[in-house]
Amino acid sequence: MSRSVSRVPTPGRGADLVVVSVSAPPERSPASRGPVVVVTANLHGDECTGTGAILRLIPILEAQLLSGTVHLYPSLNPDGLERRVRRFPEDDQDLNRLFPGDANGAPGERLAHAAWTDLTARRPDLVVDLHADSPDALPYALLDRAVSLRGDARTKVEADSARLAVATGLTVVREYPDDRYLRFRLDRSLSGAVLNRLSVPTVTIEAGPRLVLDADAVDVTVRAVLGMLSALGMVAPASPPAVTPIPGGPWRRESGPRAAANGVLVPRVGVGVLLPKGAVVAEVRALAGLLLQEVVAESPGFVLAPAERAYVVAGVPICTWAMADGG
Numbered sequence: 001m002s003r004s005v006s007r008v009p010t011p012g013r014g015a016d017l018v019v020v021s022v023s024a025p026p027e028r029s030p031a032s033r034g035p036v037v038v039v040t041a042n043l044h045g046d047e048c049t050g051t052g053a054i055l056r057l058i059p060i061l062e063a064q065l066l067s068g069t070v071h072l073y074p075s076l077n078p079d080g081l082e083r084r085v086r087r088f089p090e091d092d093q094d095l096n097r098l099f100p101g102d103a104n105g106a107p108g109e110r111l112a113h114a115a116w117t118d119l120t121a122r123r124p125d126l127v128v129d130l131h132a133d134s135p136d137a138l139p140y141a142l143l144d145r146a147v148s149l150r151g152d153a154r155t156k157v158e159a160d161s162a163r164l165a166v167a168t169g170l171t172v173v174r175e176y177p178d179d180r181y182l183r184f185r186l187d188r189s190l191s192g193a194v195l196n197r198l199s200v201p202t203v204t205i206e207a208g209p210r211l212v213l214d215a216d217a218v219d220v221t222v223r224a225v226l227g228m229l230s231a232l233g234m235v236a237p238a239s240p241p242a243v244t245p246i247p248g249g250p251w252r253r254e255s256g257p258r259a260a261a262n263g264v265l266v267p268r269v270g271v272g273v274l275l276p277k278g279a280v281v282a283e284v285r286a287l288a289g290l291l292l293q294e295v296v297a298e299s300p301g302f303v304l305a306p307a308e309r310a311y312v313v314a315g316v317p318i319c320t321w322a323m324a325d326g327g
């Protein structure tokens with residue numbers, strides 16, 4: 001097994017990016033180079049589940065990779081990891097809206113450019129980006145929208161991405177519909193840029209809370225990645241995560257119903273429970289106990305990720321919701 005470590009110098013004051021590459025032994029993949037997969041983590045510096053998963057994946061792949069190469073980026077935001085913040089500390093930008101970056105831009109744009117240049121030079125067949133959602137969120141595989149592609153080109157890369165997302169064993173959720181996908185600049189997320197600029201399949205995995213390595217979330221993420229590598233024939237079939245995908249779908253991400261009052265947010269249902277429109281999802285209560293609002297579902301679906309807050313103000317969504325995707 002060949003394993004190598006490279007470093008990507010980053011512009012500005014920040015730490016270099018580390019890349020660990022594991023390749024299958026040549027005798028086990030004689031015909032071709034085999035698939036090339038890139039796994040990235042910790043683009044949001046406070047979301048460290050993926051970092052923990054990559055630390056676990058390195059020895060597993062060294063022992064078990066049958067074909068191809070996996071390039072693992074344990075942190076795309078090492079300064080954010082160190083400082084426990086989501087954004088890029090030097091200029092407080094969300095790196096996941098800056099791809100493909102700009103060599104002459106602000107510090108965050110230069111970091112995105114350095115990461116993008118290194119990643120694309122590796123000519124991946126699949127890019128997996130590892131994130132974390134709120135503490136009680138359902139672990140899920142998130143699919144971008146190939147809004148810049150047309151016809152068969154769009155259909156193919158979205159179908160290839162969906163097939164690999166199913167191989168994670170997790171509930172699969174598509175991003176917001178095209179108009180909001182563009183308005184929220186999700187085509188400039190790392191996965192969005194990979195799908196839209198490279199026409200390469202991409203899957204984002206969201207698992208676990210922020211700021212700590214949760215053992216279950218790390219395990220779910222490791223198994224989800226191995227499921228995709230197995231689907232590509234790169235590892236032997238792996239046991240799926242100990243979670244059950246929500247039946248039905250295809251699902252898409254949606255903003256949850258909003259609080260209409262300020263108060264304590266009291267959940268009434270857990271994540272992943274299928275609810276009809278009008279079902280009570282949560283309550284807003286005053287500190288003295290008075291019920292101020294029953295927050296109800298605006299469509300059939302389920303809570304994907306409760307808001308990471310115990311107090312809401314009017315207008316704030318109380319969760320991320322999943323609903324059937326019409327198109």
Ligand SMILES: [Zn+2]
Nearest residue numbers: 044047131132
């Ligand atoms: Zn994130």
